[in-house]
Amino acid sequence: MYPDRDVAAFVSANFVPARIHIKEQPQTFKRFGAEWTPTILTWDPASNAERHRIEGFLPKEEFLPQLMIGRGQFAFGRAQWDQAEKFFKEAADRFPASDAAAEAAYWAGVSRYKKTGDASALRETGGILRERYPQSVWAKKGSVW
Template structure:
């Protein structure tokens, strides 16, 4: 991985199999994955199924939370709710001021509910969004939740 930040490089090499493709190389992968802008960062499983993506350059303090969230979201979509909950909570706890934190908090509530069917856990997680991230789109999505 050629990313200049050591912490980002280490996280990528520990958790992913990095692949860099020149979109002008003639490879069919940019078309297959609809990568029309660079950089396009994809979180795929070993079968090439896409679980998360983001585009554009980000500084390390935003890039790392996106990668953490991508792994967590993959666990959530695979219905591994225990792993998803732990990873989403860790994303919010490690990067509470990142742009992805409110969304991670939202999906943390979903993963808690899906794993336990405990509505109170869901509502508690969503109330935290309204308290900690009141200006986010995610606070608007849970605005129906009463205090």
């Protein structure tokens, strides 16, 4: 399904991929609100909810961390805070120069806060975002911490 071996291995290890062709299955595209291709959804069948969306092509070094965020959002949506934090941290740590790293760091901190209820997790995350990703929208979102 994916020409890159690393991407294919990650997808097959973490997701159940399905490919839908816009011309062959337009109703399915409409059902999931896909307006552009490719559209990659992380879908939670238990809650029938979208957890993460990637629209448009991304090179491997941006696509993989986005997939990792999707895996984290899946765990987050199920209140699996330890798993979510682990998955988000992995994305930020493995791909620190990616556009996704700031988002992953943000959600790792939110996951830790949700797990513990300790606001210091948010303050620490805000500091990390301001230090490592000062120009990102995620640093702005964390500026209240």
